[in-house]
Amino acid sequence: MELDNLKTVWQESNLQIESNxxxxxxxxKERTVNKSRSEMGKPLIHEILxxxxxxxxxxxxxxxxxxxxxxxKFSVPGFIAVIIGCLYIYLTIKKAKSxxxxxxxxxxxxxxxxxxxxxxxxxxxxxKLELIMFPFFIISILPITFITIQNRDLYHDxxxxxxxxxxxxxxxxxxxxxxxxxxxxxxxxxxxxxxxxLTEEKDISIxxxx
Amino acid sequence: MNEKKFISLIEAHxxxxxxxxxxxxxxxxxxxxxxxxxxxIWNSYDRYDGRVKISTWIYKIALxxxxxxxxxxxxxxxxxxxxxxxxxxxxxxxxxxxEQIKLLYKxxxxxxxxxxAIILLYLDDYSYKEIAEIIGLSKTNISTKINRIKAxxxxxxxxxx
Numbered sequence: 538m539e540l541d542n543l544k545t546v547w548q549e550s551n552l553q554i555e556s557n558x559x560x561x562x563x564x565x566k567e568r569t570v571n572k573s574r575s576e577m578g579k580p581l582i583h584e585i586l587x588x589x590x591x592x593x594x595x596x597x598x599x600x601x602x603x604x605x606x607x608x609x610k611f612s613v614p615g616f617i618a619v620i621i622g623c624l625y626i627y628l629t630i631k632k633a634k635s636x637x638x639x640x641x642x643x644x645x646x647x648x649x650x651x652x653x654x655x656x657x658x659x660x661x662x663x664x665k666l667e668l669i670m671f672p673f674f675i676i677s678i679l680p681i682t683f684i685t686i687q688n689r690d691l692y693h694d695x696x697x698x699x700x701x702x703x704x705x706x707x708x709x710x711x712x713x714x715x716x717x718x719x720x721x722x723x724x725x726x727x728x729x730x731x732x733x734x735l736t737e738e739k740d741i742s743i744x745x746x747x
Numbered sequence: 748m749n750e751k752k753f754i755s756l757i758e759a760h761x762x763x764x765x766x767x768x769x770x771x772x773x774x775x776x777x778x779x780x781x782x783x784x785x786x787x788i789w790n791s792y793d794r795y796d797g798r799v800k801i802s803t804w805i806y807k808i809a810l811x812x813x814x815x816x817x818x819x820x821x822x823x824x825x826x827x828x829x830x831x832x833x834x835x836x837x838x839x840x841x842x843x844x845x846e847q848i849k850l851l852y853k854x855x856x857x858x859x860x861x862x863x864a865i866i867l868l869y870l871d872d873y874s875y876k877e878i879a880e881i882i883g884l885s886k887t888n889i890s891t892k893i894n895r896i897k898a899x900x901x902x903x904x905x906x907x908x
Binding site: 543544546547548550551553554555557558559560561562564565566568569640641642644645646647648649650653731738 | 750753754757758761762765766782785786789791794795796798799804807808810811814815818832834835836837838839845847848851861864870871872880881882883884897900
């Protein structure tokens with residue numbers, strides 16, 4: 538096929554496709570409209586549940602810390618847990634703002650792809666941060682939780698408390714280090730490479746037009 | 748968006764969606780990409796404000812979804828398709844039997860994700876200025892890229908002959 542014929546062949550095929558391609562509207566309705574409603578709901582419900590659970594924990598910890606405010610050994614870690622919990626809520630809300638806000642009208646394809654890549658990087662970094670915060674959250678929430686619910690002073694049961702800390706910090710950090718290094722860091726690097734490619738496309742374009 | 752409006756929108760742009768799916772995916776995964784594009788159009792329609800041509804807007808959504816899907820598949824090395832049946836079928840035409848168009852699609856398949864987008868828009872008669880605005884590159888760069896794509900396709904056709 539000669540290249541001059543390229544468009545002709547394409548347009549002839551277009552005509553054939555246009556007149557012979559049949560859309561199954563029933564299948565389209567079932568597959569897209571109905572599925573989209575339920576699929577879109579799942580992540581949203583997951584994030585909402587996350588926010589509710591963390592909020593309840595934060596409120597309960599905050600109340601407990603206020604009650605024990607005259608005993609800093611309980612209230613200080615309690616308030617630290619509240620701050621970490623609030624950070625969790627902030628990150629979850631940020632994540633819940635999904636990619637559905639992409640501006641397909643004003644942005645170009647390269648800009649949209651850059652936006653998607655930056656969003657992916659942000660989510661991956663948030664996940665890393667959440668993982669890092671988790672052991673600190675657990676450690677700081679333990680004393681106030683035990684004293685409020687069981688009236689048990691973990692500082693008097695130091696061996697149990699130390700066991701908890703060593704277990705959580707030791708295993709937790711090893712796990713976090715491994716997951717971050719082998720999963721999130723690799724993913725972030727991949728997205729950054731793609732972002733670099735896009736930037737290079739744009740840069741070449743600018744240098745040529747100058 | 749109401750369902751009837753959505754169905755008529757897809758009906759009017761079915762060939763565009765079909766061509767993009769065909770260019771970015773092998774037959775195994777085409778149906779999955781088709782599904783993702785349709786869902787993306789359905790979810791984004793409420794934000795369409797008529798400032799650009801509807802076909803350009805659909806092109807942008809479909810191309811972006813195709814590029815993201817293509818990249819995701821490369822990274823995750825997903826092979827198996829989840830969706831079994833397409834919403835599209837042919838009544839009296841089998842493009843797979845059309846040797847010339849099959850050859851053209853096979854050559855397009857070898858291009859990178861941006862080159863695919865450019866050649867599809869070019870073949871669908873978009874001007875260089877319009878292609879530049881949709882892709883986000885300068886008009887000069889688009890013209891250079893089109894020449895380079897043509898050279899690649901020519902080389903590919905010659906090898907196949």
